[in-house]
Amino acid sequence: MRSVLILAVFFALLIVFGAALAPHDPNALNIPKRLSPPSTEFLLGTDALGRDVLSRLLHGARWSLGLAFVVSLISLAIGTCAGLIAAQGGKIADWVMMRVTDTFLAFPELVAAVVIAGLLGAGTWSLIFALSLTGWMRFARVARGTGLSVKTRGYVVQAQLAGMPAWSIARWHYLPALLPSLTVVWTGAFARAILGISALGFLGFGVQPPNPEWGSMLLDARVHMRSTPLLMIWPGLVVVTCVLAINLSGDALRDAIAKDA
Amino acid sequence: MSKTLFGLLLRTLVVLAGTAFLTFALLWNAPGDPAAAIAMARFDALLSQEVIDQVREEVGLNTSFWPAFWSWLGPLLCFDFGNSAVTGRPVWPDLWGAMTYTFPLAFAGLMIGLGVALPLAIFAAKRPGRLSDRIAVAIASLGAAIPAYWLGLLLILLFAVQLGWLPAMGARTPAHAILPALTLGLGVAASLTRIIRSGILEARGQAFLPAIQRRGVPEAAIGRDHIAPHAAIPVITVFGLELAFLLEGAVLVEVIFGRPGLGTFLVSAIAARDFPQVQAVVLLTALVFVVSNLIIDLLYRLIDPRIGERDA
Numbered sequence: 056m057r058s059v060l061i062l063a064v065f066f067a068l069l070i071v072f073g074a075a076l077a078p079h080d081p082n083a084l085n086i087p088k089r090l091s092p093p094s095t096e097f098l099l100g101t102d103a104l105g106r107d108v109l110s111r112l113l114h115g116a117r118w119s120l121g122l123a124f125v126v127s128l129i130s131l132a133i134g135t136c137a138g139l140i141a142a143q144g145g146k147i148a149d150w151v152m153m154r155v156t157d158t159f160l161a162f163p164e165l166v167a168a169v170v171i172a173g174l175l176g177a178g179t180w181s182l183i184f185a186l187s188l189t190g191w192m193r194f195a196r197v198a199r200g201t202g203l204s205v206k207t208r209g210y211v212v213q214a215q216l217a218g219m220p221a222w223s224i225a226r227w228h229y230l231p232a233l234l235p236s237l238t239v240v241w242t243g244a245f246a247r248a249i250l251g252i253s254a255l256g257f258l259g260f261g262v263q264p265p266n267p268e269w270g271s272m273l274l275d276a277r278v279h280m281r282s283t284p285l286l287m288i289w290p291g292l293v294v295v296t297c298v299l300a301i302n303l304s305g306d307a308l309r310d311a312i313a314k315d316a
Numbered sequence: 317m318s319k320t321l322f323g324l325l326l327r328t329l330v331v332l333a334g335t336a337f338l339t340f341a342l343l344w345n346a347p348g349d350p351a352a353a354i355a356m357a358r359f360d361a362l363l364s365q366e367v368i369d370q371v372r373e374e375v376g377l378n379t380s381f382w383p384a385f386w387s388w389l390g391p392l393l394c395f396d397f398g399n400s401a402v403t404g405r406p407v408w409p410d411l412w413g414a415m416t417y418t419f420p421l422a423f424a425g426l427m428i429g430l431g432v433a434l435p436l437a438i439f440a441a442k443r444p445g446r447l448s449d450r451i452a453v454a455i456a457s458l459g460a461a462i463p464a465y466w467l468g469l470l471l472i473l474l475f476a477v478q479l480g481w482l483p484a485m486g487a488r489t490p491a492h493a494i495l496p497a498l499t500l501g502l503g504v505a506a507s508l509t510r511i512i513r514s515g516i517l518e519a520r521g522q523a524f525l526p527a528i529q530r531r532g533v534p535e536a537a538i539g540r541d542h543i544a545p546h547a548a549i550p551v552i553t554v555f556g557l558e559l560a561f562l563l564e565g566a567v568l569v570e571v572i573f574g575r576p577g578l579g580t581f582l583v584s585a586i587a588a589r590d591f592p593q594v595q596a597v598v599l600l601t602a603l604v605f606v607v608s609n610l611i612i613d614l615l616y617r618l619i620d621p622r623i624g625e626r627d628a
């Protein structure tokens with residue numbers, strides 16, 4: 056639990072203060088010093104337009120991590136609502152809700168996200184929309200599964216008999232019970248959102264230049280693979296580190312919950 | 317049994333209808349004027365409103381939602397995906413051509429994934445918690461965190477640019493397929509390793525194993541007849557999800573390596589707003605996913621009869 060907390064705080068600080076730590080303006084052009092190797096002035100070198108790679112990576116956290124955070128929270132909200140409706144709403148609502156979930160699950164996440172983002176026109180809002188719309192289904196399944204087991208517990212039945220409205224039962228009885236498992240699913244969704252955002256950026260459908268997003272930085276670096284391979288290494292390394300850290304803390308969280316239960 | 321089978325088929329049909337509706341509704345409601353985009357792609361020039369209106373009528377974009385949906389759905393049931401809005405040619409032959417590149421790639425990726433994951437998982441599960449296990453799990457975790465497009469670029473950098481052993485771009489020779497298949501396969505291997513490993517470990521913990529061991533059944537036979545079928549159930553479960561991963565992985569990998577296939581087909585169709593083509597690709601990937609999951613559901617009941625009973 057503690058490792059998860061430390062990690063969450065670290066990422067939050069990176070999103071909020073990462074840009075302030077950047078030594079240079081991420082969009083400042085410096086053509087004479089383009090594609091220069093790491094030096095004391097440019098710690099990780101410069102890109103094809105002479106922009107400082109380190110500054111772009113730090114500013115990019117706001118795009119890549121910040122957007123992924125937003126996407127994972129929206130998915131959490133949609134999925135939890137859908138799952139609770141299925142769990143609380145009776146047989147027909149359950150069947151309908153789960154078929155809707157199955158239908159959305161049938162589209163490979165990234166293919167659907169590419170199509171949606173591509174058709175809406177590349178941009179930040181269509182990116183958020185596309186990834187949230189393709190990312191909520193796991194939350195729905197887990198929320199429904201756990202919700203069904205909560206449904207038969209004594210205090211829930213009593214609350215129902217006492218005439219407590221459905222939404223406040225959901226708020227006060229279901230949500231606290233759902234929280235641990237939803238948090239585990241959320242770490243996975245956060246990691247996948249980071250991968251999705253950078254993949255769309257890499258395909259050119261995501262965050263648009265000159266904004267420094269890690270996937271689109273890779274796309275720019277790809278052309279200069281022969282002359283400056285390092286340029287391609289940094290953004291990928293940052294993505295892998297973030298995703299790995301989030302996945303591992305998700306695993307730790309799951310184990311901790313399993314031990315409690 | 318027959319009742320649950322009926323439920324399963326009904327469910328699949330509902331999901332298929334849902335995917336068709338969703339695909340159509342999504343494209344229908346996309347912002348921007350599709351007729352203008354199609355006209356643009358066809359004639360490659362800025363056009364007058366008259367030409368755009370003419371295109372709109374020709375492609376059938378001038379009706380309202382429901383008539384357009386039904387006239388699209390009817391032929392679709394006979395596997396007729398209509399004609400490309402840009403070239404006017406039928407979508408199906410071009411789509412089939414793209415699939416002949418993508419499906420072998422996905423299959424090769426799956427085989428590489430299994431070939432790496434199976435030995436690694438068995439090796440890891442031999443002594444759980446020990447150093448060998450931890451290293452194998454660490455490799456798998458790292459593999460799961462590496463995005464396919466970056467892995468592809470790294471492989472190009474190493475094998476094509478630095479060592480010069482393999483070609484990177486295009487699809488002219490079989491050698492061109494090695495790096496793409498490897499990119500896809502290593503991604504699959506990462507997730508499969510963890511699942512197979514925990515599947516084996518769970519099977520080992522079953523109460524019937526000590527009983528069989530004490531009867532003197534040889535270790536090899538226990539592994540083959542008792543542990544393997546048990547461990548297969550979770551593996552089959554994620555196989556359906558892996559298929560989705562393979563398809564979307566193949567899409568990315570094709571774009572990275574400049575291979576023709578569903579991925580490049582889709583990206584260029586989106587750029588040209590060729591609705592029939594985009595619809596066909598999206599629907600086809602969904603179809604593959606739904607049908608393979610149906611097969612997996614049926615397979616479960618074959619391997620583990622308890623599952624069918626539990627449903628009923």
